[in-house]
Amino acid sequence: MPTDKHTSKKSYAGSKVLQIDGDSLQQGVSVDCVIFGFHDGNMKVLLNKFSYYTQWMLPGGFVGKEESIDTAADRVLKNRTGLENVYLKQFHTFGDWKRTKLPENEEMLILRGFENPKDREKHWLMQRFVSIGYYALVEYSKVKIETNEDEEIAWFDLKDIPELYSDHNEILEKALYTLRIRLSISPIGYELLPEKFTMTEMRIIFETILQKKLDRRNFQRKMLAAGLVYKLDEVSKKFGVKDSALFSFDKEKYEKALTDGFLILE
Amino acid sequence: MPTDKHTSKKSYAGSKVLQIDGDSLQQGVSVDCVIFGFHDGNMKVLLNKFSYYTQWMLPGGFVGKEESIDTAADRVLKNRTGLENVYLKQFHTFGDWKRTKLPENEEMLILRGFENPKDREKHWLMQRFVSIGYYALVEYSKVKIETNEDEEIAWFDLKDIPELYSDHNEILEKALYTLRIRLSISPIGYELLPEKFTMTEMRIIFETILQKKLDRRNFQRKMLAAGLVYKLDEVSKKFGVKDSALFSFDKEKYEKALTDGFLILE
DNA sequence: CCAAAAGTGTTACTGATACACCCATGT
DNA sequence: ACATGGGTGTATCAGTAACACTTTTGG
Numbered sequence: 001m002p003t004d005k006h007t008s009k010k011s012y013a014g015s016k017v018l019q020i021d022g023d024s025l026q027q028g029v030s031v032d033c034v035i036f037g038f039h040d041g042n043m044k045v046l047l048n049k050f051s052y053y054t055q056w057m058l059p060g061g062f063v064g065k066e067e068s069i070d071t072a073a074d075r076v077l078k079n080r081t082g083l084e085n086v087y088l089k090q091f092h093t094f095g096d097w098k099r100t101k102l103p104e105n106e107e108m109l110i111l112r113g114f115e116n117p118k119d120r121e122k123h124w125l126m127q128r129f130v131s132i133g134y135y136a137l138v139e140y141s142k143v144k145i146e147t148n149e150d151e152e153i154a155w156f157d158l159k160d161i162p163e164l165y166s167d168h169n170e171i172l173e174k175a176l177y178t179l180r181i182r183l184s185i186s187p188i189g190y191e192l193l194p195e196k197f198t199m200t201e202m203r204i205i206f207e208t209i210l211q212k213k214l215d216r217r218n219f220q221r222k223m224l225a226a227g228l229v230y231k232l233d234e235v236s237k238k239f240g241v242k243d244s245a246l247f248s249f250d251k252e253k254y255e256k257a258l259t260d261g262f263l264i265l266e
Numbered sequence: 267m268p269t270d271k272h273t274s275k276k277s278y279a280g281s282k283v284l285q286i287d288g289d290s291l292q293q294g295v296s297v298d299c300v301i302f303g304f305h306d307g308n309m310k311v312l313l314n315k316f317s318y319y320t321q322w323m324l325p326g327g328f329v330g331k332e333e334s335i336d337t338a339a340d341r342v343l344k345n346r347t348g349l350e351n352v353y354l355k356q357f358h359t360f361g362d363w364k365r366t367k368l369p370e371n372e373e374m375l376i377l378r379g380f381e382n383p384k385d386r387e388k389h390w391l392m393q394r395f396v397s398i399g400y401y402a403l404v405e406y407s408k409v410k411i412e413t414n415e416d417e418e419i420a421w422f423d424l425k426d427i428p429e430l431y432s433d434h435n436e437i438l439e440k441a442l443y444t445l446r447i448r449l450s451i452s453p454i455g456y457e458l459l460p461e462k463f464t465m466t467e468m469r470i471i472f473e474t475i476l477q478k479k480l481d482r483r484n485f486q487r488k489m490l491a492a493g494l495v496y497k498l499d500e501v502s503k504k505f506g507v508k509d510s511a512l513f514s515f516d517k518e519k520y521e522k523a524l525t526d527g528f529l530i531l532e
Numbered sequence: 533c534c535a536a537a538a539g540t541g542t543t544a545c546t547g548a549t550a551c552a553c554c555c556a557t558g559t
Numbered sequence: 560a561c562a563t564g565g566g567t568g569t570a571t572c573a574g575t576a577a578c579a580c581t582t583t584t585g586g
Contacts, residue, residue: 027293029361029396069361069396093359093398095295095335130295130335130396132359184451200537217540218576225574240537242583261450466564483567484549491547506564507557539582546575555566 025062027124030131031073032060032168033088034175035081036158037140038192041201041239043158043208044140045172046080051150052108057165058172059153060131073134080153082144087137087191091178092171095130099167135175137191158208176209183209186258187228189249196232196246199223200239227253291328293390296397297339298326298434299354300441301347302424303406304458307467307505309424309474310406311438312346317416318374323431324438325419326397339400346419348410353403353457357444358437361396365433401441403457424474442475449475452524453494455515462498462512465489466505493519 035046047056061076063069070090078084106120114120145153156162161172182188188209189202199220207214223229230250235243301312313322327342329335336356344350372386380386411419422428427438448454454475455468465486473480489495496516501509 026394026396028295063361063396064363065394066363068363069359071363090359093335093356095329095398097330097332097334097337128292128331130292130329130398132361132396181447181451185447198538215576215578216538217578220539222575237584240583241585242536242538244538464565481549481551482565483551486566488548503557507559508563508565509556510565533586535584535586537583540580542578544575544577546573548571548573550571551569553567555564557563559560559562 024064025124026065026067028127028129029063029069030060030129031063031069031076032058032094032131032133032171033073033076033080034058034133034135034172035077036135036137036175036179036192037143037155038201038205039140039155041204043205044155045158045161046143046145046153047156047161047164048080048151048153051152052111053104053165055104055165056156056162058168069132073132077134077136080145081138081142082146083138083142088134089136090132090134092174093130093132094167094171095128096167097128099131100127100129102166104165131171133171133175135178137188139192139194141194179209180211185261187226187254190251190254193249196234196236196248198236198238198244199229199247200244202229202247226257228257290331291390292331292333294393294395295329295335296326296395297329297335297342298324298360298397298399298437299339299342299346300324300399300401300438301343302401302403302441302445302458303409303421304467304471305406305421307470309471310421311424311427312409312411313420313422313427313430314346315418317418318377319370319431321370321431322422322428324434335398339398343400343402346411347404347408348412349404349408354400355402356398356400358440359396359398360433360437361394362433363394365397366393366395368432370431397437399437399441401445403454405458405460407460445475446477453492453520456517456520459515462500462502462514464502464504464510465495465513466510468495468513492523494523 037044037046046059048059049056059076059080061072061079063072067075073088073090074084077086077088105125109120109123109125114123120126140155143155145155147153158176161169163169164172179188183206189205192205193201200216202223203214203216203219206219224231227250229247232246232248234246236246237243303310303312312325314325315322325342325346327338327345329338333341339354339356340350343352343354371391375386375389375391380389386392406421409421411421413419424442427435429435430438445454449472455471458471459467466482468489469480469482469485472485490497493516495513498512498514500512502512503509
């Protein structure tokens with residue numbers, strides 16, 4: 001539940017979130033983004049931590065009264081990564097009534113000067129938030145992380161995610177699940193990989209999302225047969241010790257596979 | 267956006283929705299249910315119409331401040347169909363900022379005595395609602411429809427849906443799309459069909475959702491091969507003129523196919 | 533010299549698809 | 560008699576899955 005560019009009425013040093021004017025927001029609605037990247041042979045997720053919370057959380061934001069939820073998600077992504085027009089899709093909405101009735105929120109308010117319990121109770125931050133989850137696929141190298149004193153932002157290895165704020169671990173799990181379903185219907189990788197990549201990089205993405213090993217020979221054959229990728233006349237040494245061929249996506253065929261369907265289930 | 271069982275502060279004859287105490291609700295959040303049934307060889311959707319609206323709409327409801335969104339959806343389904351513990355899944359959240367800023371809502375308030383524009387503007391019904399869409403699969407014959415003077419409820423043939431309130435046609439389309447994706451991964455039918463059914467009934471459901479014809483022979487072979495259904499020693503004349511065999515689901519295998527995945531893509 | 537990753541090719545088999553013909557019955 | 564839906568069987572073809580051996584090079 002993070003900061004945005006809303007004007008402030010009061011100023012609470014070191015806690016941007018309290019500078020937000022609650023009246024300009026759609027009450028009790030937020031968006032959270034699961035931002036996936038790929039680097040060094042590992043799937044990564046972008047997380048942030050506010051100075052006034054102890055746990056990491058998914059980058060999120062509130063929704064303006066006259067703002068569509070998709071626009072709010074775009075804004076959150078742009079704020080945190082600098083990226084626009086990337087793959088960003090809504091996948092699930094989280095609305096357990098206790099999900100944001102958390103002691104850490106109350107503690108944060110106490111720390112920030114709301115000593116009277118009645119004041120805290122009335123504060124717009126203390127209501128239950130229904131949060132709409134989005135997942136994004138971004139090219140790791142293009143993300144510009146800007147950490148400031150209020151907010152720390154970092155990539156985490158998917159295999160090494162800490163315990164997150166509220167139900168954010170569950171949100172991440174659900175995003176992965178959705179990605180798995182999507183992958184069983186259409187390919188993934190275009191948005192995550194650089195222009196030139198090795199077949200191993202692409203395969204690792206599939207393996208990570210599907211959570212199973214794929215035969216490297218059958219995998220390559222299938223991708224080439226589907227026309228999704230084509231081999232370049234270049235080699236690289238990204239992974240092993242031996243040169244390996246570089247590939248690029250055939251954008252046209254890839255787009256076609258996205259809409260027409262494409263099955264990979266080994 | 268329909269009625270619920272909330273206590274009223276004021277009473278406005280003939281418009282239950284205005285009897286709802288807005289303070290007990292999560293502001294600006296609602297649920298809408300796309301309830302699918304199957305009858306007479308056709309896929310059906312349950313719609314309702316309130317006396318103070320001209321258009322039909324999807325059965326929906328508001329979310330209590332201390333109520334989970336899934337519980338709200340369960341409640342809406344129970345209210346309209348009498349059914350509990352049926353297949354009901356969230357599929358998408360609709361949050362365009364203009365989606366419920368509609369003249370019909372304002373007109374409804376005028377008709378119900380809110381003559382002062384300022385009063386209407388402040389009314390909790392006039393804000394933008396973010397609506398969480400759920401779809402349900404129910405057994406047609408088990409649904410008990412109870413129409414009253416305020417609310418008319420009826421099944422509509424999927425091929426014959428009128429223009430609905432707000433973006434409800436879009437919500438219905440999206441529900442169908444989601445169902446199509448689900449069907450490409452796991453079977454559907456258990457929740458829609460009676461205990462005993464003919465293979466043609468089952469096939470029609472698949473054809474309707476996938477929007478394409480399936481070869482009846484291959485279809486039956488595949489369902490039997492997967493062990494999803496088994497043939498009974500009974501016959502019926504539901505469809506054609508000739509007796510046809512009745513089948514039942516193998517619940518265990520069906521559940522297994524739901525989780526393990528099952529592909530039908532002819 | 534060995535481990536780790538990459539390049540290359542073949543085989544077997546399952547499952548999807550596409551058909552053809554006959555049967556039963558209500559109109 | 561004929562249209563309509565139901566029952567049964569089969570041939571083909573493509574795509575998946577399983578698998579082995581060699582090459583390269585950094586440590």
